[in-house]
Amino acid sequence: xxxxxxxxxxLRQFYLMRGSPVRxxxxxxxxxxxxxxxxxxxxxxxxxxxxxINFVASLLGAVLMWDFFTRVMQGVTTAFLEDVWSRNFLxxxxxxxxxxxxxxxLVLTSIATSLIGLAVMLVLATxxxxxxxxxxxxxxxxxxxxxxxxxxxxxxxxxALVLRLGPASEWMVWPLPALISPFVGVFYPLxxxxxxxxxxxxxLPPSYxxxxxxxxxxxxxxxxxxxxxxxxLAVLLIVLAAGFFVRVYRYAVRSGLxxxxxxxxxx
Amino acid sequence: xxxxxxxxxxxxxxxxTELCKxxxxxxxxxxxxxxxxxxxxxxxxxxxxxxxxxxxxxxxxVLAPTSGAIRIAGIDLARQRSRALARTSFAAVYAALPxxxxxxxxxxxxxLIYGVRNLTRRIAELxxxxxxxxLRDTKCGLLSSGExxxxxxxxxxxxxxxxxxxDEPTASLDPSAAQRSRxxxxxxxxxxxxxxxxxxxNMYEVEEVCDRVLFLSHGKILLEGDPKGLPxxxxxxxxxxxxxxxxxxxxxxGAAP
Numbered sequence: 001x002x003x004x005x006x007x008x009x010x011l012r013q014f015y016l017m018r019g020s021p022v023r024x025x026x027x028x029x030x031x032x033x034x035x036x037x038x039x040x041x042x043x044x045x046x047x048x049x050x051x052x053i054n055f056v057a058s059l060l061g062a063v064l065m066w067d068f069f070t071r072v073m074q075g076v077t078t079a080f081l082e083d084v085w086s087r088n089f090l091x092x093x094x095x096x097x098x099x100x101x102x103x104x105x106l107v108l109t110s111i112a113t114s115l116i117g118l119a120v121m122l123v124l125a126t127x128x129x130x131x132x133x134x135x136x137x138x139x140x141x142x143x144x145x146x147x148x149x150x151x152x153x154x155x156x157x158x159x160a161l162v163l164r165l166g167p168a169s170e171w172m173v174w175p176l177p178a179l180i181s182p183f184v185g186v187f188y189p190l191x192x193x194x195x196x197x198x199x200x201x202x203x204l205p206p207s208y209x210x211x212x213x214x215x216x217x218x219x220x221x222x223x224x225x226x227x228x229x230x231x232x233l234a235v236l237l238i239v240l241a242a243g244f245f246v247r248v249y250r251y252a253v254r255s256g257l258x259x260x261x262x263x264x265x266x267x
Numbered sequence: 268x269x270x271x272x273x274x275x276x277x278x279x280x281x282x283x284t285e286l287c288k289x290x291x292x293x294x295x296x297x298x299x300x301x302x303x304x305x306x307x308x309x310x311x312x313x314x315x316x317x318x319x320x321x322x323x324x325x326x327x328x329v330l331a332p333t334s335g336a337i338r339i340a341g342i343d344l345a346r347q348r349s350r351a352l353a354r355t356s357f358a359a360v361y362a363a364l365p366x367x368x369x370x371x372x373x374x375x376x377x378x379l380i381y382g383v384r385n386l387t388r389r390i391a392e393l394x395x396x397x398x399x400x401x402l403r404d405t406k407c408g409l410l411s412s413g414e415x416x417x418x419x420x421x422x423x424x425x426x427x428x429x430x431x432x433x434d435e436p437t438a439s440l441d442p443s444a445a446q447r448s449r450x451x452x453x454x455x456x457x458x459x460x461x462x463x464x465x466x467x468x469n470m471y472e473v474e475e476v477c478d479r480v481l482f483l484s485h486g487k488i489l490l491e492g493d494p495k496g497l498p499x500x501x502x503x504x505x506x507x508x509x510x511x512x513x514x515x516x517x518x519x520x521g522a523a524p
Contacts, residue, residue: 008379012365015372086365094327094357095380096349254331256290259324 001104005097009105013079014112031067031117032124038063039129058217059187060131062210064121066186069147069206070177071117075110076155077162077173084167089261099249103242106159107152114151118144139216142227143209149234150205154180156241163261164248185210205234278341280305280354280430280462281326286335288321288486295321297486298335303462305429308453310473310494311466313483314514319466322483323359323432326464328352340429353381356426358419359434366408370399370418373407374425381426393421397451412439416448424455431455431463437472445469449476470507480506482513489513 125131158173208230252258281303324330437445503509
């Protein structure tokens, strides 16, 4: 893998964002809206329940983590869709650019955009609503790592689906995080779920993050082992998603889909 | 100065052998074989649906052949795609550069992808060569057709390709801009030693630019030869007349076996 082609793919996204407020604004706006909305909800819950649960830490922390994961996934998918919208596949793939270099370029873009979003979320949640986010200490690193890796896997999978099914399938990939959220227990313990949902949850890395996070908020000791399972699962899912993307790309080259990729040419 | 450079490798810059592409029962390209040498401009002609763009897409590596082989500067495209495509470039009227990036940004992105050394200097050279300096910071989507073609040609020259594929590069240009582009492309072949495969429906242009033409119909090469001599050899008054005859009655017009 060569670094310059990877940098080329990432630089294209940087140029797009630098010159376009409509691309930059959503990186902050939706994050800010989510934090403000949930910040006030948790503050209200804290004031009326009087229970020993700190809703700011448990609910707002969960919202922040889930938003981070969504930003990572959307970072990959949006970067890919920019090439769909500008019909750039022929230009890109008629060059020495390898498919692995292209995917790594998308991931680099996502790292940059999601970190910016994360920084905004942390500043808002901590400064305005007093979220004790850093009280989680070193646990924060594996939490964010699991969500980051899973976001990358889901972003690559979503991009592969759009490549295979055509630009119109874009509508199908945006709700993927919402589809997953009931299974991973963002706002409630996995024990709340029926057995069949718990089985699925165990195959989804974020479930390990939110269970551990709740444990820490409730004052229990941090356990690394479930998070290691989450990391291993997320890495496995990245490998599977990348393999799927390569498979779809090869199909697109074999069938002629890549050379004629437009909304009209793909049903 | 139509002298062929003598220092280039004896290997053809492009060797296409028994190339086939089928979609189900439809054979879009049918056992096509040809070679292209350094400094040579070969016209790939044929009616719509003859298989020209399919052939070009296979040479660009964005479409896998059903069978056959493509070697670029002696490198097997199927086995060493990146190495082969590093020596290739293309411009086509249907593959505009992203309109939401400026001329300079597009050249920088593609320069990085091609791994061009001294990229900033190379971009400056190309902006001057294609008279694009004043459009450096203009988004490509805002350029006229002629300007977009010049940007596409500048992008195609970033990596100093040994093989250049041009699919109807002058299709949307006014006669003056088209003439300038043709002169430029001729210069690339004569002075730069670049092998160029050129498709066009403008037979005047083909006669002016190409050293050799290949007539393609129903995915097969029907005729091959000098664009000025071929019409005479086949009893036609012009290349255009020969083209029309071949497009309507390919088999009677002297198809190769």
